[in-house]
Amino acid sequence: MFRQKLTRVVKNVDGSLGCMLIGFDGIPIDSVFSGEELVQMNAVAVELSNLLDKFRRLQIYEVGEVNEVSITLGEVTALARVVASEYLLILALDTDADVNRGQTMLRLIAPYVEREMV
Numbered sequence: 001m002f003r004q005k006l007t008r009v010v011k012n013v014d015g016s017l018g019c020m021l022i023g024f025d026g027i028p029i030d031s032v033f034s035g036e037e038l039v040q041m042n043a044v045a046v047e048l049s050n051l052l053d054k055f056r057r058l059q060i061y062e063v064g065e066v067n068e069v070s071i072t073l074g075e076v077t078a079l080a081r082v083v084a085s086e087y088l089l090i091l092a093l094d095t096d097a098d099v100n101r102g103q104t105m106l107r108l109i110a111p112y113v114e115r116e117m118v
């Protein structure tokens with residue numbers, strides 16, 4: 001269902017390793033990764049969803065909403081963007097990738113993914 005949008009992101013960002021849609025509960029909805037990378041990114045995605053969930057709870061302190069974060073783990077940078085308040089789009093990039101392009105692509109597909117979620 002979402003694979004087409006995720007594939008579009010991966011194809012349009014040089015250095016992309018894959019992209020996934022995951023719920024804040026840690027359950028993956030869809031992804032575009034190869035086998036070994038998928039296992040590693042599932043673990044990273046679950047931790048990112050936990051981290052962003054903690055940031056969401058900080059909203060009671062009026063620090064504002066967290067819409068996206070990036071984290072670098074070894075040779076991989078993971079970009080995460082909140083979608084439809086309960087899901088994350090996560091894009092994995094290698095060290096030579098264009099991070100700004102990755103952020104832009106996640107922002108561009110987020111509204112389409114949100115429409116499909118309702």
